[in-house]
Amino acid sequence: MSITLLARKQVQALTPYQSARRIGGQGHIWLNANEAAECGTYELDCTRLNRYPECQPPQVVNAYAAYAGVSPEQLLVTRGGDEGIELLIRTFCEPGQDNIVICSPTYGMYAISAETNGVGIIDVPLNAKRQPDVDAIIDKLDNTKLIFLCSPNNPTGDLVDSSDLCRLLDAARDRALVVVDEAYIEFCPEFSQARLLADYPQLVIIRTLSKAFGLAGLRCGFTLATPEVIGLLLKVIPPYPIPEPVAQIAAQALNEQGLALMHTRVAEINQLKHTLGEHLRAHPQVQDVFAANGNYLLVRFSQGAALFARMAKAGIILRDFANRPGLADCIRITIGTQTEMDAVLEVLQQEQ
Template structure:
């Protein structure tokens, strides 16, 4: 008998999330995972590695709470934003009974985490303006425990409309959580929904050090929510989620010096993004440049597959989204260095 048959049926049928690293590729310019071009330098004190780490290291919690403008009681440190997503589903959704709502096209881990935990998925696709269909979502709340929204949305880059979000939050009161994934919010911080937290205890935000802080390899994220929500998540999170080296580096990244480094990186990326976007919009092979609010741009080309292959041949690894509904011929380009952006434009200028 195959060992596979011993696994849960949901796992047997599951298609794993195809992360950029899992897809892989061969090249020397990696612009497929929305990673920063640098990480900065950090120091490690190894004197406590013989001890188990604290579940929620206070120096990290307090530093991020101060940065985000919330209280420490509203914060949970997790292994990347992905663990926060997983914990919310495991804490609030009954397997085989409850559902989550997603708004495709969007980040794939919401659905993967739900599938893994035997939780149903209701897809209410984005509307023609690439906004959540708030009426459609509200109509599904009787069968829903969590609504996942991504702002800026990965991969389209669009921001959630605040008026529609407030209407959804009013409708979800006492019925469901509304989770706004703000993994890329540092690139447009004026659009955070953090100011709604005090008025809406059903609102949850997901944050990370992976993008603007340049620490994707650290796997450090944050869930920001009402203290009651945080208390419930603490019942489910493993006892030692944040390794000591992770806590040390995270605290350094959240220091005054670390924050200044992050903001300088964001300014550089945003400027490169503006320049790249302007050049792409003038190119005859480009049909559409989507909302440039993250550290990436999604671009619809006249012949996306051919362009993707040309980039790969030149050693430039991008992310192809052509298989997603409504994203035919669309390719996502991470904003890298000036040299890397020039390489992308050079290939684009070549004859097909």
């Protein structure tokens, strides 16, 4: 008998999330994972590595709570935003009974985490304006516990409309949690929905240090919610989720100097993004440049597969989204350094 047959049926049938690292590629310019081009320099004190770490390191909790404008009781530190997603599903969804709602095209880990845990997935695609179809979502609230909205949305870059979000929150009161994934919000902080936490106990916000803070390799994320929700998640989270070195580096990233570095990085990325967008919109092979709210641009080319292949031949690894609903010929370009953006534009110019 194959060992595979001993695994849960959901796991046997599961197709794992195709992360940038799993997809791989051959090249020297990596613009496929929405990573920062650099991470900064940090110090590490190894004298406490013989001790188990704090479940919720206070130096990180307090620093991020102050940064996000919430109380420490409203915050959970997790192993990246992905663990926050997983914990919400495991805490609130009964396997084989409850559902989550996603709005494709969007971040793939919402569905993967639900599948892994035997939870149903209801896909309510984005509407023609690439916004969540609030009326259609409200119609699906029966047996739904979690609604995942990504803002800015990965990969399209669109922001959730606040008035629509409030309408959905009102409808979901006492029925479901609405989770707004703000992994990229530092690139447009004025559009954060965290200000609604005080009025809507069913709202949850996901954050991370992976993008604007340049610490994707650290795997440090945050869940913002009411103390009641945080208390429930603390029942499910493993006893030692945040390694001591992670806590030390995260605390440094959140101090005054670290925050200043992040803001400088964001300003540079936003400027490079603006310049790249202008060049792309003027290119004859570009049909559409999607919303520019993250550290990436999703671009529809007249011949996306050919463009992707030309970039790969030049050693530039991008992310192809042509197999996602409504994204034929669409390529996502992470904003890298000036030199890397120049390399992208050079390949584009070769075909003019």
